[in-house]
Amino acid sequence: MTSSTMTQHQSSTQPTAAPGAIQHPEGSIYNITSSKVHMNGQGKPAQRQGPRPSDALPNATLIKWLRDMILIREFENRCAQAYQQAKIGGFCHLYIGQEALAVGTINSLNHDDPIVTAYRDHGHALARGMSPRACMAEMFGKLAGCAKGKGGSMHMFDKPNWNFGGHGIVGAQTPLGAGLAFAAKYEFDVMKRSVDGSPAKKKVALAYLGDGALNQGALHEAMNLAGLWGLPVIFVVENNRYSMGTAIERGTTMAHDLKQKAVAYGFEGVHIDGMDIRNIYDEFKPLVDRCRENSRPAFVDLLTYRYQGHSMSDPQKYRVKDEVEMFKQRDSITLLEQHLLTERKCISEADVDAIVAECKSLSADSVEFAENAAAPELEELYSDVYKNIQPNLSPTRDYVHGTKNALL
Amino acid sequence: MPTTLAEIDFSKPLPSEQGDRVIQFREALREAMTEEMRKDDRVFLMGEEVAYYNGAYKVSQGMLDEFGPQRIIDAPISENGFAGLAVGAAMYGLRPIIEFMSWSFSLVAADQLLNNVPKMLYMSGGQWGCPVVFRGNNGAGGQLGSTHSWTVEAMYANVPGLKIAIPSNPYDAKGLLKTAIVDDDPVFFLESERMLSDKAHVPQEEYFIPFGKAALRRGTWSGERNSDVTLVSFGRPVNFCVEAADELEKDGIVCDVLDMRTVRPLDIDSIIQSIKRTNKIVVVDQCWPFASVASEVITQVCEKAFDYLDHQPVRVNTDDVPTPYAKNLEAEYLPHKGKIMRAVKSVVSKG
Numbered sequence: 001m002t003s004s005t006m007t008q009h010q011s012s013t014q015p016t017a018a019p020g021a022i023q024h025p026e027g028s029i030y031n032i033t034s035s036k037v038h039m040n041g042q043g044k045p046a047q048r049q050g051p052r053p054s055d056a057l058p059n060a061t062l063i064k065w066l067r068d069m070i071l072i073r074e075f076e077n078r079c080a081q082a083y084q085q086a087k088i089g090g091f092c093h094l095y096i097g098q099e100a101l102a103v104g105t106i107n108s109l110n111h112d113d114p115i116v117t118a119y120r121d122h123g124h125a126l127a128r129g130m131s132p133r134a135c136m137a138e139m140f141g142k143l144a145g146c147a148k149g150k151g152g153s154m155h156m157f158d159k160p161n162w163n164f165g166g167h168g169i170v171g172a173q174t175p176l177g178a179g180l181a182f183a184a185k186y187e188f189d190v191m192k193r194s195v196d197g198s199p200a201k202k203k204v205a206l207a208y209l210g211d212g213a214l215n216q217g218a219l220h221e222a223m224n225l226a227g228l229w230g231l232p233v234i235f236v237v238e239n240n241r242y243s244m245g246t247a248i249e250r251g252t253t254m255a256h257d258l259k260q261k262a263v264a265y266g267f268e269g270v271h272i273d274g275m276d277i278r279n280i281y282d283e284f285k286p287l288v289d290r291c292r293e294n295s296r297p298a299f300v301d302l303l304t305y306r307y308q309g310h311s312m313s314d315p316q317k318y319r320v321k322d323e324v325e326m327f328k329q330r331d332s333i334t335l336l337e338q339h340l341l342t343e344r345k346c347i348s349e350a351d352v353d354a355i356v357a358e359c360k361s362l363s364a365d366s367v368e369f370a371e372n373a374a375a376p377e378l379e380e381l382y383s384d385v386y387k388n389i390q391p392n393l394s395p396t397r398d399y400v401h402g403t404k405n406a407l408l
Numbered sequence: 409m410p411t412t413l414a415e416i417d418f419s420k421p422l423p424s425e426q427g428d429r430v431i432q433f434r435e436a437l438r439e440a441m442t443e444e445m446r447k448d449d450r451v452f453l454m455g456e457e458v459a460y461y462n463g464a465y466k467v468s469q470g471m472l473d474e475f476g477p478q479r480i481i482d483a484p485i486s487e488n489g490f491a492g493l494a495v496g497a498a499m500y501g502l503r504p505i506i507e508f509m510s511w512s513f514s515l516v517a518a519d520q521l522l523n524n525v526p527k528m529l530y531m532s533g534g535q536w537g538c539p540v541v542f543r544g545n546n547g548a549g550g551q552l553g554s555t556h557s558w559t560v561e562a563m564y565a566n567v568p569g570l571k572i573a574i575p576s577n578p579y580d581a582k583g584l585l586k587t588a589i590v591d592d593d594p595v596f597f598l599e600s601e602r603m604l605s606d607k608a609h610v611p612q613e614e615y616f617i618p619f620g621k622a623a624l625r626r627g628t629w630s631g632e633r634n635s636d637v638t639l640v641s642f643g644r645p646v647n648f649c650v651e652a653a654d655e656l657e658k659d660g661i662v663c664d665v666l667d668m669r670t671v672r673p674l675d676i677d678s679i680i681q682s683i684k685r686t687n688k689i690v691v692v693d694q695c696w697p698f699a700s701v702a703s704e705v706i707t708q709v710c711e712k713a714f715d716y717l718d719h720q721p722v723r724v725n726t727d728d729v730p731t732p733y734a735k736n737l738e739a740e741y742l743p744h745k746g747k748i749m750r751a752v753k754s755v756v757s758k759g
Binding site: 114116145146147148149150151155157158159164165167168169172174175176177178179180181182183184186189190191194195196205217218221222224225228383384385386387388390391392393394395402404405407408 | 413449450452478479483484486488489490491492493494495496497498499500501502519520523524529530531532533534535536537539568569571591592593619620672673674675676677704707708711
């Protein structure tokens with residue numbers, strides 16, 4: 001898109017967009033971005049031919065997906081509120097708009113397939129089964145938080161649920177994802193048992209990354225290693241089109257066809273419309289199965305959108321409201337809701353209301369819990385630094401073994 | 409069965425350092441890795457040229473033949489990638505040993521080494537540690553110029569969550585590396601290209617050297633006379649200190665030479681025990697002087713043993729310039745015997 005066409009579409013009421021930002025909603029994003037493989041230019045996903053894998057799933061499964069997505073949204077709404085009330089500190093990156101992505105991809109896995117993600121990580125944590133209380137308490141800096149209040153919003157770790165964390169440095173989690181896949185493969189191929197002694201299984205690791213991480217060296221080293229050694233890791237690009245305020249075309253080559261990045265490393269790359277959770281499952285689940293069976297990596301450009309700013313402090317001058325509205329027209333929760341109401345006819349409006357009420361209640365409860373939970377004792381400052389504590393590790397004081405993490 | 413750190417009886421005296429089973433430093437390292445890999449199939453070795461090349465410096469020679477390419481793994485030149493891979497694998501439950509051909513190259517993996525490796529246990533609220541041993545050559549290798557001659561101990565020792573071991577001889581190399589591999593915390597293990605061919609007796613029997621216990625290389629804890637000065641060092645410069653001490657002894661100056669073996673933990677207790685008898689300290693460190701390990705040692709001495717000092721603490725570091733190429737300049741740049749002797753004499757004469 002040239003700057004002249006951008007100017008042409010600019011409305012006087014809209015903020016001045018940065019070069020390369022989408023200016024016109026109709027047909028724009030789907031025409032110029034990586035999603036074009038699956039989009040027809042009208043903002044609608046291409047019609048699939050033949051049966052969809054998700055059609056074979058029981059109603060209860062899809063209703064659970066709907067519930068998980070609504071829970072994330074309601075939880076994030078509460079986060080925004082708590083952040084504005086200064087009850088949550090630091091940086092806070094919300095997942096609103098992207099719910100289908102975490103819920104759809106995680107539900108294409110086995111529970112003991114490891115995942116690792118970046119800093120916009122509340123959605124993954126909840127989708128993987130972390131309690132809203134542990135997640136919210138972490139952001140409130142409380143001992144009952146998943147990282148005992150030592151990690152915060154960007155560091156949601158959950159060992160029992162095979163969630164190897166949210167990570168704050170852009171792209172730095174991607175070699176970890178390769179390492180998780182390496183370890184799973186090593187268990188199966190070399191040890192012939194898992195590290196806990198149980199029989200080894202073929203696993204797939206997911207390494208989530210934002211589109212901003214596409215330009216980090218760590219990702220390219222991780223992709224090279226994965227391709228080289230046949231590591232069963234899927235690099236899942238949560239392509240919400242912006243790394244902070246920089247539109248993808250302004251920071252990334254081949255933004256219109258990101259799967260070419262995978263070609264260079266010798267493995268499969270696909271584009272998936274990430275606003276429709278059934279579509280994610282239909283495309284992603286077979287890919288997971290292939291990677292697991294063949295011990296191969298893959299790269300997925302999952303088109304999604306965040307409705308909120310990059311973080312809570314983002315005035316969003318870099319995009320126009322029409323663009324946000326366009327995506328809201330295809331809101332993932334609404335799409336699934338409509339499918340269940342009108343196509344499967346397996347739930348009623350009242351059922352949806354009940355789900356929303358339940359999720360609102362869980363989210364409110366998480367805030368109440370977090371507010372009333374105990375702050376870590378000051379002694380916790382000195383725990384979890386070393387596992388094997390010995391004298392003289394620090395000149396200023398001795399380390400301690402603190403309270404056991406509530407998740408363990 | 410893997411050895412765990414808790415099972416090791418560190419109160420048992422270590423086997424004698426005297427004997428005729430003389431092997432090279434690099435062989436001692438290889439024995440440590442091989443022994444632990446035989447016991448624990450979670451342990452693997454990954455690095456540049458460790459497998460088919462048999463090690464850029466022949467440390468891993470023959471290990472590919474014994475363990476095969478799935479456990480002795482040639483990595484491409486992408487330190488950030490394979491350091492990060494090790495973090496993920498360690499969190500999952502494996503015990504990686506990562507060889508850096510040179511610690512100088514670890515700088516391109518700095519984000520993983522400084523952000524993820526030491527902090528994972530803390531950031532995850534105790535859910536995951538990062539039990540990786542990163543090892544390789546540290547310090548001036550011999551006319552390699554500035555980019556390839558890094559001494560990283562001061563920089564990395566600044567970060568809580570790491571342990572740092574720096575052996576000065578083959579016996580310690582084996583015993584410390586074995587301890588590093590079974591430790592549940594990440595260990596940065598700093599070797600020296602200039603010491604890999606050094607030979608010494610390494611006993612047949614299995615032994616683990618505890619971290620945080622210095623070895624007295626010259627002087628005695630209960631000598632007929634107190635030594636004149638406490639010389640503190642770690643890694644390769646320990647050998648320079650020993651040379652200096654032997655030379656100084658001819659002039660009637662007796663030194664306690666303390667080999668710290670690990671800088672984090674730092675055995676400040678042994679340093680103070682020696683200072684109580686000598687009242688003088690010279691710290692010899694191959695890092696640059698500003699915010700170096702020597703700075704830390706001296707700070708702790710001032711904090712904890714100020715009243716025992718009869719002379720201000722003195723440090724001998726590398727010169728505070730980038731490492732030069734020219735042979736004579738590089739030789740002068742290092743904390744060599746001559747500099748150490750001068751420092752000791754200045755301290756003793758004023759004492």
